[in-house]
Amino acid sequence: MAEDEVEPLLDAKLLRLFLLLYQGGSVTRAAEQLGQSQPTISIWLGRLRRSLNDPLFVRTAEGMLPTPRAEALAGPARAALEALRQVSAPEPAFTPGTTRRQFRICMTDASHITLLPRILAKLRDAAPLAQLEVVRIGPDTGHRLQSGEVDLALGFVPELEAGFYQLALYEQDWVCLANRDHPRLGAELTLSDFAAEGHIGIVSGTGHALQEEALQRHRITRRMVLELPGFLGLGAILSTTDLIVTLPRHIGTTLAGLNGLRLYSCPMNVTGFTVKLHWHSRYHQDPANRWLRGMCASLFQGRSPN
């Protein structure tokens, strides 16, 4: 094992003392400048001498003059102190205006439609040189957050509840969408309408399970006519059929607006969820990450995007 002693390296305070002595040539003066008593400095000097194996400074009528060794060490000592200061220097501020950083955000499909446009607009405004990459949320999102591959995850991602920082943005309830000219539906969508009509199911997204749970609770068996892996093309299908779909309010209102669809509040009581911002503790203090989080929060926190 031979657990050997570590090489003894100089202290920052000893380096400072060395340089003060080198410039000032006085122990007493150095003591004042360091805010210590003179005996203390004398002891520090003794430590310096023992550590460097040289008297370093000798008394003369002109003060404490450096030995050749001290003369030779003045440069390296200055450099070392400077290097130490470098390490302790305050973190350079993050400046969105000039950063060329590439930000990466994990989102659900739904968020691509609802949140991304506003995020991108704000980002291009505040950080015109920055780049944005959007990554689909998946089973390895946690890992990506931890490794720094992505900066944030945005949406309803229950598996990121534990072990990650999170910030609640807004609550979501559920709505239903149907053709504005639906042959059978009136001003209200009733529970019996809901049970009778043909449905489109969106498998993507974690909210899927919430719907299933509500269906069981209401003992409803939907007539599933079409299952889609995402929201792409959903608007076109709805506006040309009599099918209905159940989805979170934010994407519902967006699609209704884009495709001229009819929005109903959901007759079945589907449990709402919270859209959150997730990040890993590793990047909790990172200025760029903090800034991005702040931007998202300022856009969405408290109020639904629609």
Add this chain to the structure above:
Amino acid sequence: MAEDEVEPLLDAKLLRLFLLLYQGGSVTRAAEQLGQSQPTISIWLGRLRRSLNDPLFVRTAEGMLPTPRAEALAGPARAALEALRQVSAPEPAFTPGTTRRQFRICMTDASHITLLPRILAKLRDAAPLAQLEVVRIGPDTGHRLQSGEVDLALGFVPELEAGFYQLALYEQDWVCLANRDHPRLGAELTLSDFAAEGHIGIVSGTGHALQEEALQRHRITRRMVLELPGFLGLGAILSTTDLIVTLPRHIGTTLAGLNGLRLYSCPMNVTGFTVKLHWHSRYHQDPANRWLRGMCASLFQGRSPN
């Protein structure tokens, strides 16, 4: 006075810890490598975190991963540690064979004749690229030794007894020189011869006072025919006149050999003196100075040069 706190700079051991964590990603492992207990390292890490205002390393399944701040500090930290090692690095050895250093030695006039040739020969042999400058001993020799303007003082220099390091080389007694064909002197130089003959006085050199003191002690008044400021030309004068001179043995034998003069032991009991090597404490540890001292000592210590 508002004696403000000094900026807290990192310790060498904290730097080492930082780098070990950065590479190893484990507090426990770092503790082993640093030869400390794990709790101690945990506390050190806490100090690092407080000092740098960042968690620096966060727990993950892959160990303690660095935050962006830690990532950014790894380089500077390495540099700082390297700079500290530089300061504590052992002094580079002095290599006489390759040095181009200019050595400067203060000598008495006498030593120019007696010691310098052998010093120069040895120096050119051991340090062929070095330069030698000889400076006459004077009232400011002490200052020159202190300031580093000269490396050594060599000879009988009572004013350098206090406050300087010194090394005794050899003892000197006094001799008299006269023309080998002197009209009145025989095999021995008696005290009455000494009192009767005409003398040459050498004012240079501190030994002058010793002669005066001896003259008073013996109640002799010399007939001073010629006073010279140094030894230059002395041989020529002695070999062409009937004058006698009193001087230290080493220069006496040298001049006698060079000029074919007759050497007498001095009939008057002049107090001997010690030829010493003098240097200032400031250069006591300087390898070059030490080497030069050692060279002089090896040449002259213990035995007179003649």
Add this chain to the structure above:
DNA sequence: AGATTGTATTGCTTTTCTCAATAATGGTGG
């Protein structure tokens, strides 16, 4: 030689450091 300035040493108090034991935390496997 005495006075003065400046550095080193001493004795003591306060602070800091370190470790063993233990708690807390996050990840993992049954």
Add this chain to the structure above:
DNA sequence: CCACCATTATTGAGAAAAGCAATACAATCT
């Protein structure tokens, strides 16, 4: 989903070290 495992953080106590006031010591200047 809970219990276990590995690892980090915290606590308390004993030991070591730092810092200061007083003082001794050394060199210089008047």
